[in-house]
Amino acid sequence: MGYIKGEERNQTFLFPESFDEYIHEENPVRIIDEYVEHLDMKELKFQKAVCSNNGRPPYNPKDLLKLYLYGYLNRIRSSRRLEHEASRNIEVIWLLKKLKPDFKTIADFRRDNKKALKAVFRQFVRLCDEWDLFGKEMVAIDGTKIRACNSKRNNYSVKKLERHIQYIDEKIDTYLKDLEAGDQAEVADRKLSAEEVQKRIQELRNRKRKYEYYQEQLHKTGENEISTTDPDARLMCNNNNNVDVSYNIQTTVDAKNKLIADFKVTTNPNDLGELDNMALRAKTVFGAETLEVLADKGYYKAEDLEKCVEKHITPYVTKQVYSNGTGDRDFYTDRFRYDAEKKVYICPAGKELYFARNRTSKDKGILGYEYRNYDACASCQYKERCTKSQKGRSICRHVDQDFLDTIDLQTEINKKKYQLRQMIIEHVFGTIKRGWGAYYFLTKRKLSVSGEIALSFLAYNFRRAITILGPKEILKRLREKRELALG
Structure with missing residues (x-):
C-alpha cells in the first residue's frame, strides 16, 4: 500500500x-x-x-x-x-x-x-x-513590570555617574604617569606610543564630558536617574528580584470573564498611590455605582483606601507586615497587639508599651504615634530576638490605624473572595508575557x-x-x- x-x-x-x-x-x-x-x-x-x-x-x-x-x-x-x-x-x-x-x-x-x-x-x-461579558461588580488591580528598550548599561544614577567619573580620573592619571615614565625609558621598552596614549586620554575625557552632562541633566530635572535610549524608562525590581530598566503597567481585570477593562503605563517602580486612581477609572468605564476591588499589599496605603471608600468602592487589600531588626518572625510588628481600652500595645512577652511621642513630618504633620517601654525591655529575656536597639523596642501606630483595622477585618472576613485575585489577574500577565513573548517592549517613550x-x-x-x-x-x-x- x-x-x-x-x-x-x-x-x-x-x-x-x-x-x-x-x-x-x-x-x-x-x-x-x-x-x-x-x-x-x-x-x-x-x-x-x-x-x-x-x-x-x-x-x-x-x-x-x-x-x-x-x-x-x-x-x-x-x-x-x-x-x-x-x-x-x-x-x-x-x-x-x-x-x-x-x-x-x-x-x-x-x-x-x-x-x-x-x-x-x-x-x-x-x-x-x-x-x-463584563460583570462590573468586582475587579482585580495589579501592576506588572515589562522591560523597556533600554539596557541597564545605558541607565545612569547619580552614584553610578560619580563612580564612572572617578574611574576615568584615575585612568587618566595612570596614562599621564605612563607618559612621563615613557619619556625616560628606551623606545623598545614602551608598551604604547605617546600618540596612542594621548588618543586614549582624549577618549576618556570625551566620556567624562558625557557623564558630566548627564549629571547636569539630573541636577536640573531633580530626577534620580537618566536613561539614554528610552528617556521615560526607569530602573525597577521585578518579582524575581532582578533589576531591569522597565515600565510598570497598571492593569484592571474584571472578575466575570477575566477580561481587561483598563490599563495605565507608569514609571513608578512600586504600586503605592495607584489603587484609588485605577479603581475610580474602572468605576467610570463600567458606569457602576458600587464596585469591589481586589489588590495585593503593594497597594496598602491609607489615603488611597479612604478615597475608595468615599467613592463607594469596597477594597480588599492585604496589610503590610514589617519585620523587626533581628528578622525573628515571632517579634514582627503584627505580633504586637493593641489594647484600645488601655491605649497600649502588648508585646509578645506580655509587657505593655505606652505612648511616648508623635511622629511628624513637615509636609504631612502627624504620621503616627510611637509606643515604647524601655524599662521593661532592659530586663526582658527576649530583647536580643526582638530588637537590635540598646534602649529597647518601639512601635509606631499609624495615624489612620483605626480605619486600616476595619479594612484588615473586612479583608479577613472576605478571604475567599480575596483569594480569587491571583486567578483573575495573574493569568493575564502569564499569557501575554510567557505565552506570547511580550515581556519586553519594542518601542521607546511612554x-x-x-x-x-x-x-x-x-x-x-x-x-x-x-x-x-x-x-x-x-x-x-x-x-x-x-x-x-x-x-
Whole structure:
C-alpha cells in the first residue's frame, strides 16, 4: 500500500480552487477581518484614514491594523517578521488580500497611531460590555513590570555617574604617569606610543564630558536617574528580584470573564498611590455605582483606601507586615497587639508599651504615634530576638490605624473572595508575557509603549471573547452590527 500523495505542483486545473477555501469558516482571521471592517478609522483618529488626492496612495489603515492584530495574537510583534509573514503565511495573505507592505510601512503605522491604538482597545472594551461579558461588580488591580528598550548599561544614577567619573580620573592619571615614565625609558621598552596614549586620554575625557552632562541633566530635572535610549524608562525590581530598566503597567481585570477593562503605563517602580486612581477609572468605564476591588499589599496605603471608600468602592487589600531588626518572625510588628481600652500595645512577652511621642513630618504633620517601654525591655529575656536597639523596642501606630483595622477585618472576613485575585489577574500577565513573548517592549517613550501594550491587551481580550462566545457567535454578532450600521 502506498502513501497518501499530494497534487502535482505543475498540474493545471480547469476550474481552480477559490483562495477563500483555504481559510476555514471558524478561523480567527475571519473575525479579525470582520471586526476591523466595522471600525470607523476617522473617528478613532488613525493617520491616513482619509486619502489625500496628491501623491502615491497609502495603505488602508484597516489592513495594517488587521496585520498587527493577527501578529499579536500569534506571537509576532516585529515589523520585519510581519513583513515576512505577508509573503508566506496563507492566513495573512488572505487577510491582506495579497498586499505586501514593507517593514518600514508596518513600523510607521504603529509609531504614528499610538493614541488611536489605545482608542481601539477601549472601543473593544465597550463592545464586550455590549455583549454582557463584563460583570462590573468586582475587579482585580495589579501592576506588572515589562522591560523597556533600554539596557541597564545605558541607565545612569547619580552614584553610578560619580563612580564612572572617578574611574576615568584615575585612568587618566595612570596614562599621564605612563607618559612621563615613557619619556625616560628606551623606545623598545614602551608598551604604547605617546600618540596612542594621548588618543586614549582624549577618549576618556570625551566620556567624562558625557557623564558630566548627564549629571547636569539630573541636577536640573531633580530626577534620580537618566536613561539614554528610552528617556521615560526607569530602573525597577521585578518579582524575581532582578533589576531591569522597565515600565510598570497598571492593569484592571474584571472578575466575570477575566477580561481587561483598563490599563495605565507608569514609571513608578512600586504600586503605592495607584489603587484609588485605577479603581475610580474602572468605576467610570463600567458606569457602576458600587464596585469591589481586589489588590495585593503593594497597594496598602491609607489615603488611597479612604478615597475608595468615599467613592463607594469596597477594597480588599492585604496589610503590610514589617519585620523587626533581628528578622525573628515571632517579634514582627503584627505580633504586637493593641489594647484600645488601655491605649497600649502588648508585646509578645506580655509587657505593655505606652505612648511616648508623635511622629511628624513637615509636609504631612502627624504620621503616627510611637509606643515604647524601655524599662521593661532592659530586663526582658527576649530583647536580643526582638530588637537590635540598646534602649529597647518601639512601635509606631499609624495615624489612620483605626480605619486600616476595619479594612484588615473586612479583608479577613472576605478571604475567599480575596483569594480569587491571583486567578483573575495573574493569568493575564502569564499569557501575554510567557505565552506570547511580550515581556519586553519594542518601542521607546511612554506614549509609544502605551500604544504597544494596547495592542497586546486588545489581542488578549480578542482571544478571550472568542473562547467565551465561540467564533460562529462572534461572527454573527459582528455581521449583525455591521448591517445595522450600514442600514
